[in-house]
Amino acid sequence: MKKVLVVGYGTIGQRLADGVAQQDDMELVGVVDAAVSLGIRALKEKGMPYQLYAANEEARKAFAEIGVPAAGLMEDALEKADIVLDATSAGIGAQNKKIYQEKGLKAVFQGGEKNDVADVFFHGYANYEKGVGADFLKLTSCNTTGLIRAVDCLNRKCGIEKVAITIVRRVADPGDYHRGLTNALQVDQAPSHQAVDLMTIMPEIEATGILVHAPVTHGHFITVVATPKKDITVEEAIEAFREHDRIRMVRLEDGFKGNASIFKYARDLGRPRGDLYEICIWENTIVKSGRDLMFGIHIPQESVTIPETIDAVRAALHMDKNGEEAVARTNKNLGLGAWKEQR
Structure with missing residues (x-):
């Protein structure tokens, strides 16, 4: 099981966590965030289905003030991960890349980052093979x-x-x-x-x-x-x-x-x-x-990139070298295409 960490629990990060959790060959280490948001409040009310890590001490204190338990700091979570899905605001991912490099971690960035943050500008169907083994991949918008x-x-x-x-x-x-x-x-x-x-x-x-x-x-x-x-x-x-x-x-x-x-x-x-x-x-x-x-x-702008991001995990970690096999596995785990059987 490949261990995946989601950094940034906003619009995309919440959906990435859900998507990774549905994969039968990946384990979600947890999610990292830097501030109290509606998403964090909802995470607490749902019973903390995912481990939450604080981006820094200030964030950990803010979480504690509203009764949200933090499993540790971002640096603790990074020690447990094989790859990071960075879903932070544009520009933050480029800053975080330095941390990932220091830790020897691979990372996938979302479309808001500049293209030069990554080695490969990635799409699961169109150029999967280019992402195989890459250290840093960036999704299209x-x-x-x-x-x-x-x-x-x-x-x-x-x-x-x-x-x-x-x-x-x-x-x-x-x-x-x-x-x-x-x-x-x-x-x-x-x-x-x-x-x-x-x-x-x-x-x-x-x-x-x-x-x-x-x-x-x-x-x-x-x-x-x-x-x-x-x-x-x-x-x-x-x-x-x-x-x-x-x-x-x-x-x-x-x-x-x-x-x-x-x-x-x-x-x-x-x-x-x-x-x-x-x-x-x-x-x-x-x-x-x-x-x-x-x-x-x-x-559907909030969720459309989730399957391709999971494809990127498969490519970067050599989970599937063949693009067709990789996207098929992602699709199966997300239930994509199953509705066609009812036509």
Whole structure:
């Protein structure tokens, strides 16, 4: 059993802890955090299912003041781990990397860190083998992670020459107030970093894109126009997407009207926090313009990177040298694809 430590118990860290705990060949050492948050308060009320370590003495005192038991300090937890999943705020991970290096530990960083924090910019499906044995890996952002799943799926089916994307980006996660109350759309400079990042992971594909921030919280929406190397029908594209364990195909006529419908469905399924690990593609949006294929994707931003992060653990620790075997093991442990049996 490989021992995994999650540093940063925020939006992503909470979900990483849950994801690691579901793996049959990994052991969650615990979680590390630096301040009292709603997540920490909820951890206490749930009966401390995970060992909590304080990032420093100040944090340990703060936890004690609200009656939350700390199993020790971060340095104590690092001694027990084989690898660290760093889910701290952007910039903190780069500082923590020095500590991990001193301890001789491997680490996986999330999309908010700069690319130079890691040896490999990683995606479980598109470039798993590059991460095998690497000391420091960095995940793509939530949008890029989901985008690459879909593009890689088509690329394996028919080859993709280029893609053009438009991202309608949620402005903040549910519960966040730091962006304020908004009633506006904000346009970013093109090309969006997601298109640039896709080309970094998949250099054989030309990509460009536009990003627009929208005043919503439950998920991003991406439109993709993909130019295939070999002509593909809408029906063939649908079948390829249906076979992918990290993609859910949804339809308007079944009640999936938009991002809120998908979030509600995840809650109705009993998914913790209303999370989905899968991206969703509307069958109704898959159309052709000449040879080009167009479709729309829902990205559940809080949870979509969890499977790829677990893939990164497998790669870094040599748990699986073959990418297809690695993602299949992660998918099985997370229950991904199991719902297809009920179709």
